[in-house]
Amino acid sequence: MTEREDPVESDRNARADGGDAGDVLVLRKGTHGMPIERYADALRERLPDQRVRLARTPDAEREAIANAEFVTGMVLEERVLEEATELAVFACAYAGTGHLPLDRLAERNVTVTNASGVHGPNIGEHVVGAILRFTRRFHVGARRQRRREWRHYQANELEGSTVTIVGLGAIGRAVCDRLEPFGVETIGVRYSPEKGGPTDEVIGFEDDPFHAALARTDYLVLACPLTETTRGLVDRAAFVTLDPGAVVVNVARGPVVDTDALVDALRSNWIRGASLDVTDPEPLPEEHPLWNFGNVQITPHNAGHTPMYYERLADVVAENARRFAAEGADATLENRVRL
Incomplete structure (x- = not known):
């Protein structure tokens, strides 16, 4: 299977069987009709010393999130969250977070950030x-x-x-x-x-x-x-x-x-x-x-569309990923959401 065909891919062709604080997991849902691969690639450009994994199927998401500490995506489905035993940070790729299971995340002491400023x-x-x-x-x-x-x-x-x-x-x-x-x-x-x-x-x-x-x-x-x-x-x-x-x-x-x-x-x-x-x-x-x-x-909820969306989002998330990799749970993260 080629790297692109791998349902859990990274720029180092790494499998989902070994996460650490230096890993960033990207979930599969994109936005505004733009492939989620662009977001993963933007993160890789900004995080050359960290591993960025992209889960491209539901099964791959559940597999990869099992040992992921830093995860980013548009949504976080309940069945995916159930597998996230090591989750410490969820970097929501939307400015709004009302669609997330915030109570569950708070119960598990997961830090949530949003995409404020991207739009x-x-x-x-x-x-x-x-x-x-x-x-x-x-x-x-x-x-x-x-x-x-x-x-x-x-x-x-x-x-x-x-x-x-x-x-x-x-x-x-x-x-x-x-x-x-x-x-x-x-x-x-x-x-x-x-x-x-x-x-x-x-x-x-x-x-x-x-x-x-x-x-x-x-x-x-x-x-x-x-x-x-x-x-x-x-x-x-x-x-x-x-x-x-x-x-x-x-x-x-x-x-x-x-x-x-x-x-x-x-x-x-x-x-x-x-x-x-x-x-x-x-x-x-x-x-x-x-x-x-x-x-x-x-207009059909279209004001948020911009070809620069993933680039601006990656600026915020990559900086938070660097801080988390260096400082762990004590890191001060941008756009932190009060739970």
Whole structure:
């Protein structure tokens, strides 16, 4: 069997029968239609002194994880976790970790890290693109082009607008950085406003300051994790508070927005439009009314796609792998998730 045919492969053609703290095991699921081999190769480039193994079948995953201490992947299935008797670190290849068996991992004292920061540039560009689409009304121009209709329409300017960014993590900061040249005022919303941030103003999630911000908002950007606080954050009351000229851009999670309230807001002209990369439910059913609004842009959870995904992810995971190999359980790891 060749190295590529080996279901558990490494750059040294090593089998899965001898793991140590210098090993990194990559699980088989890829993302965004990009082969997982690219991720393994990116890790190997950054870890020439360590062994990177790639498990390409379910059986190979269960075999290889039995003695693996440092594992990385998009998902960690329960039946795979059952075999992970030596697991010390799971480096999740997504920014979100809600799909992982976090309680089980906590019980076993497994350190979990995530891919926070990997999406900053691409999602930041997606948000700015969505804002410019509504500002210059490119969707109107596209409709008239399809009709071969040469007829002028009114547009807007982004300069002087107020953009409220909910969530000031890596994505929120990237959005703020990319908006700076446009001459906008920015309001950031975060759990600890006393920490400040890159926006002109920072507030918390309390009703009074949040609604005061909504009343001034031209573009509401949702870039926060889904938590008990943010679930249903943009509800009927929020839509009523927003100015009728406001646009909602959601690159967070679908349930951050109350979908029924959004549909009502669009039907009643409470807002100018919405750009949705995420929806609730997701995928959005074919018969859902959101598909039919001319002032709604829908992308299929696609803002996270970038050809640089594995490269940026490998930068973070390789550094953590080096630290773990050198210091073991005492290592300070980037993007550690509180369990």
